[in-house]
Amino acid sequence: MSLKDNEEFKFALRDIVNNSFKLEDQFDRVRCTEWVHKLSMLPDDSLENLKIRNDYIQYLRIMVRAGILHGIFSESPPAVLSPFPEAIGKHMTAQIPSLPPMGPINVYMKHWSPDGRAYVAIKPIPGKGVLTYLSVTPQPDGSRN
Incomplete structure (x- = not known):
């Protein structure tokens, strides 16, 4: 990829x-x-x-x-x-038996837009809601026309 x-x-x-x-x-x-x-x-x-x-x-x-x-x-x-x-x-x-048991780590949602210009990531914050990150660029390759 x-x-x-x-x-x-x-x-x-x-x-x-x-x-x-x-x-x-x-x-x-x-x-x-x-x-x-x-x-x-x-x-x-x-x-x-x-x-x-x-x-x-x-x-x-x-x-x-x-x-x-x-x-x-x-x-x-x-x-x-x-x-x-x-x-x-x-x-x-x-x-190390004194450590608490490890469960699965929450996987957050992440997605690129089809044109590659936007990226969004969302991760749950237990008991508080979600943390959201959004990135947008004018061109998918970072160049400016």
Whole structure:
């Protein structure tokens, strides 16, 4: 969908491949391959999928450079990937019992107009209403005629 997001993903993949020799544990190499395959198979047809894919791949890239996989990457990828902050939150609450249980993070509504000139985002504020953001531009590419 977004060329920048796809390029960021490809760059991270190349970096993981170039640094995969740092993973000394054979099981880490297998899990890294599983995660790369899972992330590569995510469709790039929505902004949510692009964000999920790029968030996970960037964190995986950091771990591969460090030479060890841990946290959410210590297991094979789940069938359905939840948003990255939600997955990290659930993992942290499982490791630290004194933290309150993590539930799903409220996803806010966001929409681009068909001509690309307007963007609206709405997020609920519990017990208070909603936060609304609207951005409008005279031209979709930012140029002025």
